[in-house]
Amino acid sequence: MKKYKRYVLQIALWLGLVVTAHPVLAQDAVIGYVKTAQDDANLVVDGKAVKAQPGMPVQVGYVLKTGKPGSLGVTFRDNTMVSIGPDTEMVVDEYLFAPAKGELKLAATLVKGTLQYISGVIAKLKPEAVTVKTPVGIIGVRGTRYVAMVEEVQP
């Protein structure tokens, strides 16, 4: 067991060094991961659609977008879970999760389609910091699971 522990400590040290040596590793900007993706499911990054696959990282500014059929599920770092159905577009506008510093924020826009939202730690610590905007109104939450459907607004 002693030997095993030393080996583990070495790995831990190595991990620590890697993190220290690369402080701008993309990890800082990763706010969640795609957990489920079916059929026509995409992440739109800087205007370009990339086919979404489970395990892909999500960052602020990404758009979750599905066609018909299509669905996509994401778990954020604070355990907030969002999943969208077909023909849906949702923008991750803002995300801050640094509870030790009191920095908490989750703002998203459901442009069209269907959403299931299950709240995480941010909503627990600071409910007013969580908002989902839609073209017709703003949804605020308190420790909650809800669904929302938005008809596309014709310009």
Add this chain to the structure above:
Amino acid sequence: MTRPVQNCALLLASLVLAGCANQSYVALLENDDGTTGKVQITTPYGSTLLNAPRQATRIDGPSGETYIATPEKLDKDFGVAMKAGPAKPVTYLLYFDLGGSTLTPESEAEVAKILDAIGTRSVPDVSVIGHTDTVGDDGANEALALERARFVTGLIAAGNKIDPAKIVVESHGKRNLLVPTPDNTEEVRNRRVEVTIR
């Protein structure tokens, strides 16, 4: 219009709205622990509060009017979105002996369960947050909590169930006590690492 007729007209109107296939609406659902939270919807027309299971309101119409959505309607509209919901995150707490990175025997046995839980997920990501009790100064505790988190991260990485790049390591020092205590108090429940598997 007499009152009953008026009520009837309102009821009819809401039935028509509720039955309408194309609309924008929000429905509150039960959490899987059986509790129900609250949702506030704010539109240019005003504000509506939902606080009952399956209570719903339109977000593109007048405020303040709610109805109870049927399970069939919710399933029809949101079945696919719900089915795409990720697996619920799980959290484990590991405890340490005083002043170092030695796990208590019970917590040492928990490590295998953590690895199993990570192994059941197809694309796991994990956060590992280290904490201390209030013995010692802030700086020392910040470092000790990080040492504990890195030690646990090493155990997890050695299990080969997850890409180490998907492990986030953090230290909260003595700033985030599980059990509130005065300063300079030994408390095993505060000497912990929280492992959350998503």
